[in-house]
Amino acid sequence: MELSVCTTDADYGAWRAIRIAVVPGERCDTVAELRAQESSSRLLLLAVMDGTVVGSGLADRSELAGGGFVDPQVHPEFRRRGVGSVLLRALAEHCTGLGLPVVRAHVDDEESLAFAAHFGFVEMDREIEQVRVVGDERPPAAPPAGVQVVTLSERPERWAACFERFGREVLADFAAYTPLEISAEQWNTSWPGDPMFLALHEGEVIGCAGLFRDTDRPERAENALTAVSREWRGRGIASHLKRRTLQWAAANGVGEVYTWTQAGNAPMLRLNEHLGYVTGHTSITVSRALPLVT
Ligand SMILES: CC(C)(COP(=O)(O)OP(=O)(O)OC[C@H]1O[C@@H](n2cnc3c(N)ncnc32)[C@H](O)[C@@H]1OP(=O)(O)O)[C@@H](O)C(=O)NCCC(=O)NCCS
Numbered sequence: 001m002e003l004s005v006c007t008t009d010a011d012y013g014a015w016r017a018i019r020i021a022v023v024p025g026e027r028c029d030t031v032a033e034l035r036a037q038e039s040s041s042r043l044l045l046l047a048v049m050d051g052t053v054v055g056s057g058l059a060d061r062s063e064l065a066g067g068g069f070v071d072p073q074v075h076p077e078f079r080r081r082g083v084g085s086v087l088l089r090a091l092a093e094h095c096t097g098l099g100l101p102v103v104r105a106h107v108d109d110e111e112s113l114a115f116a117a118h119f120g121f122v123e124m125d126r127e128i129e130q131v132r133v134v135g136d137e138r139p140p141a142a143p144p145a146g147v148q149v150v151t152l153s154e155r156p157e158r159w160a161a162c163f164e165r166f167g168r169e170v171l172a173d174f175a176a177y178t179p180l181e182i183s184a185e186q187w188n189t190s191w192p193g194d195p196m197f198l199a200l201h202e203g204e205v206i207g208c209a210g211l212f213r214d215t216d217r218p219e220r221a222e223n224a225l226t227a228v229s230r231e232w233r234g235r236g237i238a239s240h241l242k243r244r245t246l247q248w249a250a251a252n253g254v255g256e257v258y259t260w261t262q263a264g265n266a267p268m269l270r271l272n273e274h275l276g277y278v279t280g281h282t283s284i285t286v287s288r289a290l291p292l293v294t
Contacts, residue, residue, distance in 0.1 A: 001054070001083060003090055006044035015044055018056035020216060022073040023108070025258075025281070027214035027222050036189050043094045047074070047083050054078035059091035065181035067102040068095030068290070084115055092292035104287045113284060121286035125177040126263040129280035130272045134257060137250040140243035143199060144235045147206070149244065152196035159196070162205035163187045170227035175265035177285070193224025197244045199237050206232045209241035211249065211257065221249060223259035226268065242275055 006015050012031040019028045029037070034044070039060070047055035055074040062069035072087035095103045105121060107113045143149055152159055163184050171180045182191070193210030200206065210224035223245065228237045249257055258280065261268045 001047055001049045001086060003057075003086065004046050004048065006046060011046060012044070014046055014053045015056045018046075018053060018073055018075055021075050027212060027220065028216065030215050033190075041098055043091065045087060045090060047087055049078065049083070055083045055087050057087040057091045059094040061098065061100070061181075062104050063180055063182060063186070064104060064176055065179045066100070067104050067287070068092075068098060068100040070095065070103055070105050072105075079111075085119075088119060089292060092290060096291045101290055102287055103290050103292070104285060106283050106285055108281055108283045113286075116286045119288065119292065121288045123284050124287045125285040127260045127283040127285065128263055128269060129258055129260055129283070130269070130277035131256060131258045131280045132246065132272070132275065132277040134246060134249045134255050137243065137247045139247065140240045141236065143237060143240045144232075146201055147232075147237065148200045149241065150198050150200060152192055152198055152210070153194070155198065155200075158198055158200070158205055159192050160184070160188050162198075166205045166208075166227075166229055167191075169229055170225075173227075173230070175262040175268075177264075191225055195245070195248050196224060197241045197248075199228070199232075199241060201232070205229075207237040207241055209238065209245050211245050211254070213254065219253060219255045221254045221257050223257060226259075238271055239275065242271070246275070 006012050009031055012034050016028050016031065042060040043058070045057040046053050047057070055072065055078065057073065058071040060069055070088060070091035072084050072091060074083045092103055104124070105116060107116050167187050171182055174180050193212050196208060196210030198205050198208050207228040209226040211221040212224055214220040214222070226238055226242060246257065259272060259277065260283065261272065
């Protein structure tokens with residue numbers, strides 16, 4: 001078995017094929033989206049056995065402060081042959097080379113949790129999936145007086161402009177077990193959905209919600225960041241913006257929307273339940289110290 005670094009579009013396509021086979025319920029970034037996230041800290045690997053791509057891997061700085069993130073993935077037909085171990089060691093070594101003291105990963109099933117435990121990872125946090133079947137969506141109540149709702153495509157300059165005030169504030173309020181560390185560049189490239197609904201007050205962004213459409217399964221979409229600035233919470237803005245996204249979904253052939261929320265974010269989980277989302281899978285965030293010596 002050989003590991004190789006993704007460089008060509010064909011490599012990225014092969015990487016996506018493994019990701020889609022391993023997690024069919026999750027949208028996978030397009031080749032263009034993957035390329036837009038290329039950076040000196042990011043590594044995408046392919047594991048090839050006798051000419052067949054059997055696994056893929058991702059390593060980068062974690063979106064959670066002070067650590068790395070690894071995602072080894074092995075095609076279900078090629079498991080328990082040591083492929084995951086080879087990938088994990090290479091990905092962890094990359095994170096060690098970045099000077100990071102800890103590494104994190106997500107596992108969504110018992111088998112992968114057993115693999116992670118075998119390598120000394122322990123549970124740190126959980127995320128809950130919630131799924132909403134899109135139906136005949138009723139229009140939301142009007143937003144509070146003075147609040148105007150636009151789409152990001154109508155006001156494209158608003159996203160980068162809102163990072164310092166709105167972005168930093170809402171990212172600091174994430175219910176993750178350790179703070180998030182998101183750069184302005186990451187905010188600009190990976191966080192805005194399409195469509196993205198923005199609530200504006202006196203021209204400033206005070207709330208957002210949107211969708212990432214699944215390009216491989218256009219009838220599905222994932223919710224992008226839903227957030228409201230501190231002083232505007234409790235006035236129905238998040239609910240208004242999410243209902244706008246559901247209306248957009250209904251009008252654009254999207255039959256199902258899903259979202260992931262930290263288990264500790266009770267207000268968001270409750271709001272989604274109120275909007276008709278039902279609980280889906282659980283994802284466990286695991287972590288261990290670097291270097292990986294097993
Ligand atoms: C986790 C995953 C990468 C493992 O890939 P793999 O190639 O099957 O793993 P390996 O063969 O290298 O397994 C190494 C060890 O992990 C443990 N392990 C792996 N799968 C296991 C399972 N299903 N049940 C119990 N233990 C398991 C075993 O101790 C195994 O050693 P052994 O086979 O000698 O007993 C694969 O199941 C996967 O792609 N899961 C979905 C993606 C994911 O969650 N990745 C993140 C993991 S941190």
